[in-house]
Amino acid sequence: MSNVGPYRPFELGGADLREAVKRYTSNPLYLDNEEWENDDNPYRRQLRPQVVEHLDFDRVLGRDEILDYENLAAQRILTTIYETDLVFFPKSGLSDPAKWADFTNFYSSSNRVLGEMVRPALERHVFGFLDTEVEVSGKWTKDSLEAFLRTLEDRPQEPSKPESAIRNSSDPERAARMWLIQFAPDFLSEASPMIRNALGYYGEAQSEWFKVIIDEYGYGVHDTKHSKLFERTLESVGLRTDVHHYWQYYLSSSLMMNNYFHYLGKNHELFFRYLGALYYTETTLVDFCRRADELLRHVFPGTVDTQYFTEHVHIDQHHGRMALEKIILPVVEACGEAVIPEIVRGFEEFQVIAEIADEDFARQIAWMDGGPRNKELHAPVWEAIQSGRVSAPVAHIVEPHGELSNTHCHNGDELCHIVSGTMRFVSGFNSFQILEAGEGTVINRNRLHGAIIESDECVYEIHSVGDYEKCLS
């Protein structure tokens, strides 16, 4: 055989990666929106290409940085890349030439290839920390795996942080809507990541896998398809159901939860991790849905449609056991014990991510509820800056009427100070403060927010104070 030279695996880093991410995100579909919400156009997603060149995606984010802006940016991009494998239509159809153009652009080879080029680096950037968070060793056997996984069945399930945050919120309805919005990227295209593993030829487990999918898809009766049930939940509390209508209100960790399954499903070398993660979600889902049903009926008495959740209580009861007995154990039988560490790893990794998401959402609700207090905190922090006690980098900004800062977050606390004009400062769905000249607000690290200018012009300053509490003493 002639010498073909060494195989060179694909790698993209440094300036090439930066350039490639810029190129992908500068697609007109991904530019900033002039509105807070997308209007029946599943192809439009705000990726804020104007800032990506300041972000270093060429490294692994640590656990303590995982809610920083880099993760939000990368998760938004990954969601977009993964979803070019999914079919979406606007509810109003494609006869509007602008929507047809967006449809062909979104699914074009160009958009897909540019996304594929940056995907591995972005996945490493946001999921790489799991390599250090979770470690598996020792001699695993089918029996020890089964004993390990079955302990989940007896683990007491308590209300999660988001559930408590909603119950204790100063505006439980707003908090509950924000919560439902977080599920939309997952529930409206439910089971799509799972279907990635339905293709191929791998024995009996494949057919068992397919059964789980059939359940999620309501046995082909559209009115019972889970996404349809979830649409009814959204509608019953006055929310829209068009795909990514609320894109700007997704937290990075909500996208991360959904992207994690796409990541495992897209990269089949991670197939076995998917098994572990699937077992975890299927086993805990029943209790979660029972509590969600109760919580939503408590917050929206008499009006909310919770069939999505009650249906899961009936249908998914057996999915955990099915996943273990019909999929996981037969796969171990067929593939050998070498695959077990990966199954265990997926089981634990998903819990790491779920914990991050729970914490993130609870903090966001506290941040939304804390709007008036954060506005009050402007005075002492501004005083510290003015008196020279605190010096922090400052950005001076002038914006015209209607200018909308698409939602984002910062990696440290900031102070927003209005010099002239009026700003509507938005800290979540239906959550805002009006800031006039001389006023402002503290902006907490990692908290999602955006703003729109309501006066003819607004002059304001952003002081990067790092830790606002240090300004108070």
Place this chain on the structure above:
Amino acid sequence: MLVLSFAVSGAGNCVTVEDMPYVYARSRLGSFVLPARCPHRGGPLHLATVEPDRARLVCPWHERASSVRRALSSGVPVVRNGNRATAVFPHDAGTPHHLTHRPLSADLAGKTLEDRS
């Protein structure tokens, strides 16, 4: 089988099952469940060192050496998630056990391979 969770470091990092104490050891070659009592004369293996140039764990009492690679591949099956280790012991479910604290040597409380690379 007996599935137990215990701390990787700090309070409760040692689980004793049927009189044998176990800790979660993090060596430069990887992490594993370590029976903390030396089979020779009961020396404190949680204070063992790892030979700088070989993958061997050395007991501080009479310098008996054992293979780290063997512990990694054939030890008690375990997963670490942050500061929590969950291990599956061959004992019957329900076997009594209790948690205590044991200090670890620098070589066993240290950074993992990934942290160092």
